[in-house]
Amino acid sequence: MTVLASEDRIRRTREQxxxxxxxxxxxxxxxxxxxxxxxxxxxxxxxxxxAMTARLRLVLGGEATPGEESRQRATGVPAGFAxxxxxxxxxxxxxxxxxxxxxxxxxxxxxxxxxxxxxSHSAALMASLLGSMRERGREVSGSGTRYQTWSCQI
Amino acid sequence: xxxxxxxxxxxxxxxxxxxxxxxxxxxxxSNSSTPGYTEETAQISENALTQSGGQVEGGxxxxxxxxTTQDELLNLQIQQQTSLQSSASTxxxxxxxxxxxxxxxxxxxxxxLTSFSSSLDALSANPTDTADQQAVLDAGQNLASSFNSTADxxxxxxxxASSEAVSTVAQINTLTGQIxxxxxxxxxxxxxxxxxxxxxxxxxxxxLKLAGLTGISVTQSDGGVTITSGNGTPLVEGDQSFSLSTxxxxxxxxxxxxxxxxxxxxxxxxxxxxxxxxxxxTEIPQMLSQLNTLATQFxxxxxxxxxxxxxxxxxxxxxxxxxxxxxxxxxxxxSVALTDPxxxxxxxxxxxxxxxxxxxSGAVVNALPSDVxxxxxxxxxxSTGLTAGSVTTIADAMTGKTFSYTASAGSTLADLQSAIAxxxxxxxxxxxxxLDFNSSGQAVISTTTAGxxxxxxxxxxxxxxxxxxxxxxxNAYASLVDAVGNAASNASTESSAISSNLTSLNNQQSSxxxxxxxxxxxxxxxxxxxxxxxxRIVSTMQQLLQDTMDMGGSQTY
Numbered sequence: 001m002t003v004l005a006s007e008d009r010i011r012r013t014r015e016q017x018x019x020x021x022x023x024x025x026x027x028x029x030x031x032x033x034x035x036x037x038x039x040x041x042x043x044x045x046x047x048x049x050x051a052m053t054a055r056l057r058l059v060l061g062g063e064a065t066p067g068e069e070s071r072q073r074a075t076g077v078p079a080g081f082a083x084x085x086x087x088x089x090x091x092x093x094x095x096x097x098x099x100x101x102x103x104x105x106x107x108x109x110x111x112x113x114x115x116x117x118x119x120s121h122s123a124a125l126m127a128s129l130l131g132s133m134r135e136r137g138r139e140v141s142g143s144g145t146r147y148q149t150w151s152c153q154i
Numbered sequence: 155x156x157x158x159x160x161x162x163x164x165x166x167x168x169x170x171x172x173x174x175x176x177x178x179x180x181x182x183x184s185n186s187s188t189p190g191y192t193e194e195t196a197q198i199s200e201n202a203l204t205q206s207g208g209q210v211e212g213g214x215x216x217x218x219x220x221x222t223t224q225d226e227l228l229n230l231q232i233q234q235q236t237s238l239q240s241s242a243s244t245x246x247x248x249x250x251x252x253x254x255x256x257x258x259x260x261x262x263x264x265x266x267l268t269s270f271s272s273s274l275d276a277l278s279a280n281p282t283d284t285a286d287q288q289a290v291l292d293a294g295q296n297l298a299s300s301f302n303s304t305a306d307x308x309x310x311x312x313x314x315a316s317s318e319a320v321s322t323v324a325q326i327n328t329l330t331g332q333i334x335x336x337x338x339x340x341x342x343x344x345x346x347x348x349x350x351x352x353x354x355x356x357x358x359x360x361x362l363k364l365a366g367l368t369g370i371s372v373t374q375s376d377g378g379v380t381i382t383s384g385n386g387t388p389l390v391e392g393d394q395s396f397s398l399s400t401x402x403x404x405x406x407x408x409x410x411x412x413x414x415x416x417x418x419x420x421x422x423x424x425x426x427x428x429x430x431x432x433x434x435x436t437e438i439p440q441m442l443s444q445l446n447t448l449a450t451q452f453x454x455x456x457x458x459x460x461x462x463x464x465x466x467x468x469x470x471x472x473x474x475x476x477x478x479x480x481x482x483x484x485x486x487x488x489s490v491a492l493t494d495p496x497x498x499x500x501x502x503x504x505x506x507x508x509x510x511x512x513x514x515s516g517a518v519v520n521a522l523p524s525d526v527x528x529x530x531x532x533x534x535x536x537s538t539g540l541t542a543g544s545v546t547t548i549a550d551a552m553t554g555k556t557f558s559y560t561a562s563a564g565s566t567l568a569d570l571q572s573a574i575a576x577x578x579x580x581x582x583x584x585x586x587x588x589l590d591f592n593s594s595g596q597a598v599i600s601t602t603t604a605g606x607x608x609x610x611x612x613x614x615x616x617x618x619x620x621x622x623x624x625x626x627x628x629n630a631y632a633s634l635v636d637a638v639g640n641a642a643s644n645a646s647t648e649s650s651a652i653s654s655n656l657t658s659l660n661n662q663q664s665s666x667x668x669x670x671x672x673x674x675x676x677x678x679x680x681x682x683x684x685x686x687x688x689x690r691i692v693s694t695m696q697q698l699l700q701d702t703m704d705m706g707g708s709q710t711y
Contacts, residue, residue, distance in 0.1 A: 023695070030688060039677065042684050049691045056695065060702045099703070106699050113692045120685040126678050 013094045016059050020101040023052045027105075027112045034119060228662060229358060233365035233372060235656045237424035240366040242649035244429030245437070248315050249642035252438065255307035256635045263304055263448075264635070266297040267518070274515045277500070281508025282466060287495030294474060298488045301449050305485035308442050315434035319408045320400045322367050322427040329364045330381065330395040333357060337378030338393030364389075369424025385421030387412045407435040437641060442485070444634050449485040452518075453477050459517035463499030463510030471499025471510075 026048050033041035258265060273293040277286040336357040343350040361379060364370055370389065373380040381390040388396050396413040403409045403419075408431060410419045419435070422428055453475035460474040478487035492498065502509040 027692070039680055039684065042688075043680070046684055046687050046691065049688065049695075053691050053695050053698070057698055060698060102699055102703050106696065106703065109692050109696050109699070113689065113696070116685050116689045116692065120682065120689065123678055123682045123685060127682070 010094060012059070013098055017094070017098050017101045019052070019056060019059055020098070020105045023049070023056060024101075024105045024108045026052060027108050031112055031115055034115060228659065229362075230372065232656065232659045233362055233370070234424075235652055235659060236362060237365045237369045237428075239649060239652040239656050240426050241369075241424045241429035241432075242645050242652055244318070244426045245433055246642065246645035246649045248311055248318075248430070248433040249437070249638070249645050251314070252308060252311045252441065253638055253642050255304045255311075256638050261296070261300055261303070263297070263300045266293065266300040269293045270297045271515065271518050274511060274518065277498075278508060278511040278515065281500045281511060282506065284495055287498050287500070290498060291490060291492055291495050294490045294492075298475065298490055301445070301485040301488045305442065305445055305449075305483075308438055308445065309486065312434055312438040312442070315430045315438065316408045319410075319427055319430040319434055322425075322430060323398050323400050323410060326364065326367050326389070326427065327395070327397045329360055329367065330389045330397070333360050333364065333379065333381065333390045334393050334395035336360065337390065340378050341393070365425065367425045368422060368427040383412075383418060383421065384423050385418055387416075387418050387421070403435075405439075407439075441634065441638060442482075444637070446481055446484040448634065449488050450477060450481055453484070453488060455517045456514065459510070459513040460499045462502075463513065464501050464503065465497055465499055466501065466506050467496060469497075472497065474498075 026045055030042055030045040030049065033039075033045055256262060270290070270293040273286070273290045277283070277290050280286050336353050340350045340353045340357065343353065357379065361370075361372055361381070364381065365372075369384045371382045371384070371386075373382075378392065379390065380388070380392075382388050389398075390396070398413070398418075399411045399415075401409045401411060408419070409417050410422055410427070410431070412418050419431060422431055454477070457473040457475055457477075460471045463471045465471060473491050476487075476489045476491040477484055480487075499514075500506075500508045500511050502513070
């Protein structure tokens with residue numbers, strides 16, 4: 001591996017770390033939007049996340065050169081986590097930094113996923129309430145009236 | 155970038171807020187049809203920003219609680235309008251019932267009076283015809299029955315109004331007790347720093363119900379609401395309520411007493427109670443009084459004409475009608491005294507010429523009220539002297555304007571006529587009004603169409619001796635019917651007008667505090683869409699990261 005290629009690898013690794021941090025920051029922003037009940041902020045953040053996920057896919061897995069791809073297939077080591085093999089001083093530090101950023105993003109993503117799951121469940125409950133209300137209104141005025149309670153619907 | 159703890163806290167706070175929103179929204183949806191319910195909102199506040207590693211980031215949010223918003227001024231307006239509307243509606247309902255007794259059904263007073271007059275006309279053509287004589291007796295019996303049933307109907311309506319007043323007082327006492335209890339609960343919850351929204355909603359609903367029952371004054375304070383009646387009589391203070399009670403007045407009216415036993419009937423206005431009391435104690439008794447006067451004067455005048463004549467067999471005539479000794483029961487107790495057509499005093503003397511029939515007919519035409527005068531609009535035509543110092547007071551019930559004339563020595567009716575004409579010209583009295591003097595010499599004016607005849611009728615000495623061709627009994631009766639009709643129409647119009655105002659105010663309140671299901675639904679759909687999109691993205695992201703970390707971790711560390 002030439003020095004030029006190693007420097008390019010370091011530059012890309014730094015870019016990866018930065019992207020992981022940015023994505024994590026975006027997830028926190030989305031959580032804040034949910035907490036503050038700012039729907040439009042949440043929608044903006046989700047659009048941003050979509051774009052970042054696409055970028056993340058490219059940077060983490062899709063940007064390897066043909067040579068690196070064959071090497072990855074042979075060793076199972078992705079480009080971003082094998083810098084020490086390049087014999088660079090900064091390699092080990094950057095690898096650790098990338099690992100930590102990835103782990104933090106994973107954990108934040110798990111929290112965010114749980115929040116989304118709970119919020120979706122809440123929304124489903126509210127949808128049930130609304131559905132019951134509308135159903136009740138329709139059925140009372142129609143034939144074959146059937147009464148139901150909130151608890152039944154929920 | 156903050157650590158994972160910060161992120162986790164934000165997530166937990168977000169969950170709290172979502173839970174709060176869910177609670178508030180659930181309540182809002184579930185209670186969207188609950189009277190008095192006020193929309194709840196989850197109140198959140200942003201936490202202070204945090205600094206970590208030179209970066210500033212949000213500190214999450216805190217759920218402060220669930221709150222409601224009230225517009226006290228709007229609530230007050232709604233309470234007042236509810237009270238007025240309820241009063242007018244109650245009056246309108248009772249007057250609608252009263253009106254049915256004056257409907258033209260063939261057996262009503264106007265119809266039977268006309269039939270009675272027609273039977274006399276027929277008899278005048280054949281004075282000795284027994285069938286025609288019997289027809290007069292039958293028509294007289296029908297007329298008496300009409301007076302009886304109309305009076306009974308009015309008495310029944312008055313009784314219903316009285317019962318409604320009594321039952322309304324019981325409802326008021328129940329509500330004031332509930333309000334006092336809610337005041338106590340609210341005070342306790344506030345002292346404990348707990349949410350009292352539910353109690354406040356119940357309190358507002360109860361106060362509104364109370365306003366529908368009687369006119370009230372509401373003052374907000376930390377201890378809840380203080381409620382007084384129209385004259386300041388306390389009904390609720392803090393957690394204490396003061397019960398009202400009812401008793402029968404000496405004149406049979408319904409009296410409302412405060413907790414100390416003071417009679418506060420006259421100060422009660424508005425609400426169901428105000429409407430019921432006005433009908434029970436004032437309006438219907440006035441109608442009954444007019445009806446009794448009509449019965450007394452008509453029967454008295456006809457009896458006089460009958461007693462002045464002789465029968466075909468030469469016997470002195472005897473009273474045609476029997477009137478109860480108590481004038482207050484004249485209409486309900488009126489009956490025909492004669493039992494045989496031969497008892498009709500058809501002659502003025504012993505000659506069988508039927509000459510007294512004209513007097514009998516004249517009595518029907520001129521008898522009601524006893525001293526009656528009509529003139530063209532603008533004044534009277536007689537000039538009989540007035541008693542010095544006598545005071546004629548005319549009160550216009552429609553406009554509240556009054557006219558007073560004090561006779562001096564030598565004053566004539568022409569002077570009174572002139573004074574009335576001046577009053578009409580100056581606008582104190584409206585042209586085209588009907589003046590009906592009551593037994594106290596006071597007149598109540600009901601406006602009729604301009605250009606109508608100005609009628610002045612009096613039973614007191616102020617216009618004593620003034621007697622000219624008067625209105626027919628049917629017209630006198632029509633005046634009573636008009637009064638009933640006008641009262642019913644006014645109450646109905648007032649009720650409709652206030653109802654319209656009330657609808658507007660309620661809509662305004664609903665837009666401020668009510669629950670908009672459509673908005674809730676639209677927001678919900680947006681939230682669901684966003685959550686689903688977010689979940690898909692984070693799933694992809696997690697899978698991507700997991701694969702990458704697994705590969706990197708197995709080789710490097």
